[in-house]
Amino acid sequence: MPKLRIGIIGTGGIANLHLKSYHALENVEVVAGCDIVPGKAKAFFKTNKCPDAKGFDSKEEMFKAVKLDAVSVCTYNSTHAECTVAALEQGLPVLLEKPMCVTMDEARAITAAEKKSGKFVTVGFQPRYDPNMQLLKKIVSSGDLGKIYYVQTGGGRWRGMPGGTFVDKKLAGVGVLADIGCYSLDMVLYALGYPKPLTVSAMTADYLGKSKKYNPDFYKTFSVDDFSSAFIRLEGGLTIDFRTSWAMHMDTTGATIFLGSEKGLKISPTEGLWGGAWDGSCKDVTLFHDEFGIPTSTAIPLQESPGWEENFISKCGAFVKAVKTGGPAPIPTEQIIYNQAIIDGIIRSSAKGCEVKCDL
Numbered sequence: 001m002p003k004l005r006i007g008i009i010g011t012g013g014i015a016n017l018h019l020k021s022y023h024a025l026e027n028v029e030v031v032a033g034c035d036i037v038p039g040k041a042k043a044f045f046k047t048n049k050c051p052d053a054k055g056f057d058s059k060e061e062m063f064k065a066v067k068l069d070a071v072s073v074c075t076y077n078s079t080h081a082e083c084t085v086a087a088l089e090q091g092l093p094v095l096l097e098k099p100m101c102v103t104m105d106e107a108r109a110i111t112a113a114e115k116k117s118g119k120f121v122t123v124g125f126q127p128r129y130d131p132n133m134q135l136l137k138k139i140v141s142s143g144d145l146g147k148i149y150y151v152q153t154g155g156g157r158w159r160g161m162p163g164g165t166f167v168d169k170k171l172a173g174v175g176v177l178a179d180i181g182c183y184s185l186d187m188v189l190y191a192l193g194y195p196k197p198l199t200v201s202a203m204t205a206d207y208l209g210k211s212k213k214y215n216p217d218f219y220k221t222f223s224v225d226d227f228s229s230a231f232i233r234l235e236g237g238l239t240i241d242f243r244t245s246w247a248m249h250m251d252t253t254g255a256t257i258f259l260g261s262e263k264g265l266k267i268s269p270t271e272g273l274w275g276g277a278w279d280g281s282c283k284d285v286t287l288f289h290d291e292f293g294i295p296t297s298t299a300i301p302l303q304e305s306p307g308w309e310e311n312f313i314s315k316c317g318a319f320v321k322a323v324k325t326g327g328p329a330p331i332p333t334e335q336i337i338y339n340q341a342i343i344d345g346i347i348r349s350s351a352k353g354c355e356v357k358c359d360l
């Protein structure tokens with residue numbers, strides 16, 4: 001069987017893990033890559049010892065010179081849409097890194113290009129492949145909790161401010177919300193079956209990011225959010241209380257909890273959940289219920305997590321499988337556009353200082 005030929009758009013940090021993951025799979029080869037920084041893609045393949053892969057200084061040159069079957073879009077957030085649409089226009093399915101994009105206009109441009117091309121986009125949320133995520137989905141979707149009416153989620157770093165392309169608004173578009181907030185949202189929305197968001201009331205902050213004292217390396221270019229909190233109403237009488245942080249004067253933003261009319265579920269603490277895997281920082285999953293009229297709690301054993309890199313291989317593997325079979329997308333944009341609408345709502349609500357309708 002001929003090898004599937006992959007191109008990578010954006011050969012920065014995360015492209016390394018895409019390359020490694022594709023090459024851990026059978027019958028797949030990364031044959032080309034491009035980056036707008038001249039020479040960066042060539043250097044990327046040299047460093048990664050891929051002498052046969054070709055590096056280009058633009059996606060247009062790459063599309064013209066090399067026959068591809070699919071691409072990974074690994075650029076910073078503000079060029080996700082442009083690169084994804086360009087690949088779809090070439091008839092190529094796309095594995096798009098999270099977050100989907102920055103604005104709702106970009107999100108709509110991606111879904112319109114998908115429809116027009118007949119090719120699919122899958123969004124890169126590798127924690128979906130962790131067995132504990134599957135367990136969470138199984139519990140929440142079983143109906144055992146009764147009517148779920150309130151969810152609290154997020155994930156906060158006490159200190160963990162990134163720099164570079166993640167904190168400059170021109171490149172990142174959005175800050176912590178798009179970096180790690182989107183994982184927490186995907187985790188609970190996926191478990192709940194991706195209900196449609198209706199309204200958002202939110203605040204974002206940038207106090208630590210803009211402070212020379214707390215962010216000496218990047219305070220000058222810091223132009224995004226470093227903390228965000230929101231109350232989100234969704235269809236079906238469901239509410240999500242959400243908070244996320246890159247840096248704060250607190251150790252945690254708290255547990256993820258699901259309150260149902262019959263049972264409650266707590267995952268504590270939340271910090272390990274949004275990352276690449278349910279790593280060691282997630283200590284317990286507990287079910288709260290009444291037994292013989294007595295409030296009772298039952299610990300649910302955590303499943304052993306294969307880890308970030310293994311989940312990443314699963315994410316690339318699911319994409320490759322879908323390319324070979326012609327889809328559907330493993331993590332489709334019809335779902336993730338809801339995630340994006342919440343992020344967009346949070347930014348708009350915070351700017352206006354009042355509740356806003358989700359732009360869907």
Ligand SMILES: NC(=O)c1ccc[n+]([C@@H]2O[C@H](COP(=O)([O-])OP(=O)(O)OC[C@H]3O[C@@H](n4cnc5c(N)ncnc54)[C@H](O)[C@@H]3O)[C@@H](O)[C@H]2O)c1
Pocket residue numbers: 009010011012013014015034035036037040058059074075076077079082083097098099124125126164165178179276
């Ligand atoms: N899934 C994960 O676990 C994970 C982890 C880290 C980052 N990410 C996501 O991956 C994306 C990239 O993150 P990173 O850390 O690699 O950033 P990075 O800044 O290191 O790399 C991005 C690269 O894209 C290039 N680029 C930008 N626009 C381009 C264009 N139009 N054409 C070609 N190249 C272009 C930049 O020059 C840069 O080299 C971000 O959206 C981030 O959220 C995902």
